[in-house]
Amino acid sequence: MLNLSGLSLSYGKHLALDNVSFELAVGETIVILGSNGAGKSSLLKALSGLEAYSDNTRISFDGVDLTNMAAHQRVDLGLSLVPEGRGLFPALSVEDNLLLGANTRNGRAREKENKAYVFDLFPKLKARASQLVGTMSGGEQQMVAIARALMSAPKLLMLDEPSLGLAPIVVNELFETLKSIRASGVSMLIVEQNVxxxxxxxxxxxxxxxxxIVGEGSAQELLSDPNLEKAYLGTSAEI
Structure with a gap:
């Protein structure tokens, strides 16, 4: 589904990404782990078309070359990003934020169906559809951010630090929801520090x-690696 090769990206003289390559298959969920400053967010921004990268970079999605494609065109093809910080419109209602997410070719065609799906996924949002997003808790706003991304009918959902700043009980609920999204067939690329x-x-x-990229493996292999947290993420499994 997603093929990335030779991705390098710099901010001035600072090399943020150095020859990053990987693949993601249809229906697969991949997590990118690493400490702050490792380049994880820059990776998602580059894939989304939000950052300029080196000329030798090659990105393809569903057989389509994305390398020189604008960000909004990538969304139309089925890539959707839930950015760190959520990027919501706090002065608008939950429903209005969701409708903005449906402003893509596939999203418009499936707006009613997708709204029913996200309200089923997040029942609290249905009950608070008219509430201004700026008055909601951090966990509730993260629900809105994920629901808005799903309104575009993505084939690949990318999430940048979705658990950042959330209470442990909310984090547990969040990842249970991500399991449900995965079960629906949506591929996911998740940047996280919560191992x-x-x-x-x-x-x-x-x-x-x-x-x-300095390491890779199946989820079980990485979970079983006693050196992973100490070497790259500190001593805690949740940072």
Whole structure:
């Protein structure tokens, strides 16, 4: 489904990504692990078309070359990003934020169906459809952000630090929801520092350090690696 090769990206003289390559298959969930500054968010922004990258980079999605394609065209093809910080419109209602997410070719065609799906996935949002997003808790806003991304009918859902700043009970609920999304057939690429929770929903994982992929394996292999947290993520499984 997604094929990436030779991705390098710099901010001025700082090399954020250095020759990153990987593949993601249809229906697969992959997690990208690493400490702050490893280049994880830059990776998702590059795939989304939000950051310029080196000329030798090649990106294809469903057999379509994305390398020089604009961000909005990538969304139309089925890539959807839930950014770190959520990027919501706090002065608009839950429903209005969701409708903005449906403003793609596939999203418009399936707006009614997708809204029913996200309200089933997040019943609290249906009950609060008219509430201004800015008055909601962090966990509720994350629900809106994920639901808005799903309104575009994505083939690949990318999430940047979805558990950041959330209470442990909310994190547990969040990853149970991601399991449901995975079961629906949507592929996912998740950037996270929460090792246990993210690998619990993933098929495979990659470990990044200073802009490079330095480790990879199945979710079970990475969960069983006693050196993973200490080497790349500190001593805690939840950072």
């Amino acid at each position: 246990q929770a993210s690998l619990g929903v993933a098929d495979r994982g990659y470990v990044m350090e200073t802009g490079r």
